[in-house]
Amino acid sequence: MILVNGKAEDRIAIADRGLQYGDGLFETIAYRNGIAEFLQQHIERLLLGCKRLRINFNQVDLLKDEITQICDDLADDGVIKIIITRGSGGRGYLANPDMVATRIVSSHPLPSYSDDNAVKGVAVRFCQHILSDNLQLAGIKHLNRLDQVLARNEWTDSAISEGLMSNAHGNIVEGTMSNLFMVLDNKLITPLLTHAGIAGIVRARLITIAQDYGLEFEERDISRLDINNAQELFVCNSVIGIWPIRSIETISYPVGPITQLLQMLLAKSPK
Amino acid sequence: MILVNGKAEDRIAIADRGLQYGDGLFETIAYRNGIAEFLQQHIERLLLGCKRLRINFNQVDLLKDEITQICDDLADDGVIKIIITRGSGGRGYLANPDMVATRIVSSHPLPSYSDDNAVKGVAVRFCQHILSDNLQLAGIKHLNRLDQVLARNEWTDSAISEGLMSNAHGNIVEGTMSNLFMVLDNKLITPLLTHAGIAGIVRARLITIAQDYGLEFEERDISRLDINNAQELFVCNSVIGIWPIRSIETISYPVGPITQLLQMLLAKSPK
Numbered sequence: 001m002i003l004v005n006g007k008a009e010d011r012i013a014i015a016d017r018g019l020q021y022g023d024g025l026f027e028t029i030a031y032r033n034g035i036a037e038f039l040q041q042h043i044e045r046l047l048l049g050c051k052r053l054r055i056n057f058n059q060v061d062l063l064k065d066e067i068t069q070i071c072d073d074l075a076d077d078g079v080i081k082i083i084i085t086r087g088s089g090g091r092g093y094l095a096n097p098d099m100v101a102t103r104i105v106s107s108h109p110l111p112s113y114s115d116d117n118a119v120k121g122v123a124v125r126f127c128q129h130i131l132s133d134n135l136q137l138a139g140i141k142h143l144n145r146l147d148q149v150l151a152r153n154e155w156t157d158s159a160i161s162e163g164l165m166s167n168a169h170g171n172i173v174e175g176t177m178s179n180l181f182m183v184l185d186n187k188l189i190t191p192l193l194t195h196a197g198i199a200g201i202v203r204a205r206l207i208t209i210a211q212d213y214g215l216e217f218e219e220r221d222i223s224r225l226d227i228n229n230a231q232e233l234f235v236c237n238s239v240i241g242i243w244p245i246r247s248i249e250t251i252s253y254p255v256g257p258i259t260q261l262l263q264m265l266l267a268k269s270p271k
Numbered sequence: 272m273i274l275v276n277g278k279a280e281d282r283i284a285i286a287d288r289g290l291q292y293g294d295g296l297f298e299t300i301a302y303r304n305g306i307a308e309f310l311q312q313h314i315e316r317l318l319l320g321c322k323r324l325r326i327n328f329n330q331v332d333l334l335k336d337e338i339t340q341i342c343d344d345l346a347d348d349g350v351i352k353i354i355i356t357r358g359s360g361g362r363g364y365l366a367n368p369d370m371v372a373t374r375i376v377s378s379h380p381l382p383s384y385s386d387d388n389a390v391k392g393v394a395v396r397f398c399q400h401i402l403s404d405n406l407q408l409a410g411i412k413h414l415n416r417l418d419q420v421l422a423r424n425e426w427t428d429s430a431i432s433e434g435l436m437s438n439a440h441g442n443i444v445e446g447t448m449s450n451l452f453m454v455l456d457n458k459l460i461t462p463l464l465t466h467a468g469i470a471g472i473v474r475a476r477l478i479t480i481a482q483d484y485g486l487e488f489e490e491r492d493i494s495r496l497d498i499n500n501a502q503e504l505f506v507c508n509s510v511i512g513i514w515p516i517r518s519i520e521t522i523s524y525p526v527g528p529i530t531q532l533l534q535m536l537l538a539k540s541p542k
Contacts, residue, residue, distance in 0.1 A: 002285050011282035012290060014273050014375060019283060019354070021416035022293030053417070054424065083290070086420075091382065093416065093423035093447055104285060111362065132403040133439065137417060144415035145292035145364065146324070146408060149357075152364035153325065168404065176364055 001073045002106040003066045016102055017095065018085030022143040024102070025049040029067075029080040030239045031107070036071055036080055037271040038238060041201045046084060049140040050101070055086045057101040066105045079108045079239055083143070113161075113240060118263065121246030121255045122161035124235070126224075127151035127176065131167050131196040139199040152176040161243065162235050164227075167196050171221045178235035178243075179203035183258045184226055187216040202236045202266070209265045215258065232256030242266060272344050273377040274337045287373055288366065289356030293414040295373070296320040300338075300351040301510045302378070307342055307351055308542040309509060312472045317355060320411035321372070326357045328372040337376045350379045350510055354414070384432075384511060389534065392517030392526045393432035395446070395506070397495075398422035402436050402444055402467040410470040423447040432514065433506050435498075438467050442492045449506035449514075450474035454529045455497055458487040473507045473537070480536045486529065503527030513537060 002010050017023035027042040043060065050057040063082070070080055083106075087099035129151040137144070151165050162175040173191050174180055179200040181190045188210050193199050210217045227233070233245035233253050242263045244255040273281050288294035298313040314331065321328040334353070341351055354377075358370035400422040408415070422436050433446040444462050445451055450471040452461045459481050464470050481488045498504070504516035504524050513534045515526040 004285070010285055012285055014275070014281055014283055014354075014377065016290070017420070019287070019290045020297075020414075021420050022414055023417060023420050026291075053421065083285075093419045094427075095420070095424055097427070106285065129407055130405065132405040132408065134401065134403040134418070135439075136400060136421065137403065142417055143291075143293055144417045146294060146413055146415045147405070148364045149288070149292050149294050149366070150324065150407065153366055156365075156368070168406075 001070055002104065003070060004104050005102060006062060006066055012102065012104065013088045015088045016085055017087060017090065018083060018102060018143055021093065022145070023053075023095075024055070024083055024085030024143045025053065026084070026141055026143060027082040028238060029082070030110070031071055031074060031080050032077045035271055036067060038201045038205070039067070041204065042082070042238075045141065045199070045201065046082065049142060050084065052136070052140050053086070053142065055084065055101055056097070056099060057084055059101070059103060063103050063105070066103065070105050070107050074107050077110050079110055081106050081108060085143070111239065117161060117243045118241060119255075121244035121253070122235075123159055123247045124162045124164060124175070124245050125155060125160050125249055127154055127163040127165050129154065129165065131165050131173055133168055133195045135195055138196050139193050141198050148176045164248065169221075171223055172227055173197040175235045178237040178240065180222070181206065181234050181236065182222065182226065182230040183232035183256060184230050186231070187218055188258060189218050189220060189222060189226075191222045192219050200236065201238050202241065205269060206236060206262055206266065209262065209269060213261075213265065232259045234259045272341055273375065274341060275375050276373060277333060277337055283373065283375065284359045286359045287356055288358060288361065289354060289373065289414055292364065293416070294324075294366075295326070295354060295356030295414045296324065297355070297412055297414060298353040299509060300353070301381070302342055302345060302351050303348045306542050307338060309472045309476070310338070312475065313353070313509075316412065316470070316472065317353065320413060321355065323407070323411050324357070324413065326355065326372055327368070327370060328355055330372070330374060334374050334376070337374060341376050341378050345378050348381050350381055352377050352379060356414070382510065388432060388514045389512060390526070392515035392524070393506075394430055394518045395433045395435060395516050396426060396431050396520055398425055398434040398436050398447065400425065400436065402438050404439055404466045406466055409467050410464050412469050419447045435519070440492075442494055443498055444468045446506045449508040449511065451493070452477065452505050452507065453493065453497065453501040454503035454527060455501050457502070458489055459529060460489050460491060460493060462493045463490050471507065472509050473512065476540060477507060477533055477537065480533065480540060484532075484536065503530045505530045
């Protein structure tokens with residue numbers, strides 16, 4: 001089921017700026033056991049993104065109603081995707097300031113990942129495609145996703161569950177669909193996302209959990225050498241939770257105690 | 272009139288990757304005096320973009336027929352916009368390799384720019400928004416256009432006709448909708464587009480024209496200081512042709528002889 005501005009539709013105007021320019025944002029929410037997980041956090045990130053892109057989006061209550069409607073329609077667990085675009089039309093790149101944002105809410109089956117991914121870990125690769133560097137667009141979940149598309153389509157081997165993406169300085173920033181954490185010298189570390197990358201909801205929650213628990217934590221640039229030396233590595237997002245990394249190309253990693261601790265704390269954390 | 276895969280439509284599937292990820296390309300073609308100008312060059316750039324993004328687009332003959340149909344339907348001069356997306360669906364960023372590209376061809380009125388723009392020149396500003404830096408995406412006219420949207424929406428004063436965009440090194444790369452040329456020390460210079468920017472059709476034509484005419488020409492990084500010192504400056508694209516820049520913020524420039532020469536040669540050049 002898809003709702004476009006509250007109406008059941010499966011199509012959108014060609015003139016919509018989401019198609020014309022990728023002029024919008026999205027959120028991917030896990031719906032499990034009758035709960036749209038981290039809904040408030042997803043909506044807050046969406047509103048932050050709208051503020052950053054100066055998108056006039058004032059229909060949060062309508063959006064919440066539509067999410068409820070989509071969830072109520074789901075017979076099983078699933079994924080809720082929200083797209084907010086700046087709206088339809090405008091003269092080229094210049095948007096009409098009175099333009100009303102387009103709301104798209106859709107439901108999808110949960111991807112069929114093996115339960116082993118979270119337990120035994122996943123095999124991961126390094127992507128060739130380099131992330132775009134942009135201070136003003138970093139962090140938010142906007143619709144300009146060619147970087148991720150090109151990186152994710154570098155491999156089709158289903159034994160490889162994720163690809164790690166670098167910036168132009170060779171630092172590792174994130175996975176194609178996930179954030180990255182590592183344990184090095186017993187410290188939990190995740191890449192800085194000031195110039196590229198999406199600031200994930202689970203990433204933010206894990207930072208809070210780690211700090212509340214008293215784990216040593218740092219946000220900083222992560223080099224390939226850091227990755228080679230890591231004691232533990234994992235990727236995370238709203239749908240997969242935490243997947244330990246058991247190998248990157250020829251290097252193997254254990255599913256370590258801090259990763260397992262965070263999996264347990266995340267599972268217990270309110271959604 | 273809009274044709275989607277050859278059918279008159281004004282909407283597109285929500286599942287189309289053009290909307291979901293900006294996973295596609297576009298072209299904007301001037302239709303004047305019964306001619307879709309530089310059509311072959313636009314199609315060649317589109318095919319180059321498809322190759323760079325690894326989009327399976329093999330329906331060039333169908334696309335040409337659709338462009339002809341759209342042109343035949345136009346009572347007057349106008350603009351033809353082509354969008355090619357990777358297609359509809361896929362599992363997240365991963366695309367089905369058998370996916371068929373979506374073709375969208377639409378016609379629009381020519382923008383109502385004053386004829387004075389080409390004669391007396393235009394007032395231009397510097398944009399605050401910095402262009403994303405990406406070696407693999409530079410040059411092609413892909414659908415990830417948030418940089419241009421944010422830059423173009425920095426001003427609404429209709430007396431300012433274009434904004435110049437910088438990269439993270441402070442070099443000027445292009446306008447929000449145009450390429451930039453300058454004359455400095457009697458040499459024609461245009462910015463290198465290796466890390467950002469769109470390699471425009473008129474830009475390419477002007478380079479050929481200038482070299483054929485024997486003008487000294489260089490493609491290189493252009494700094495703010497170069498801009499300050501320029502003897503002549505102009506912006507160009509397929510729809511506007513060449514607009515001399517008569518001022519950038521507080522600095523004025525003459526409509527110079529090389530700009531006028533190139534306007535004349537471009538007008539005479541086969542379309």
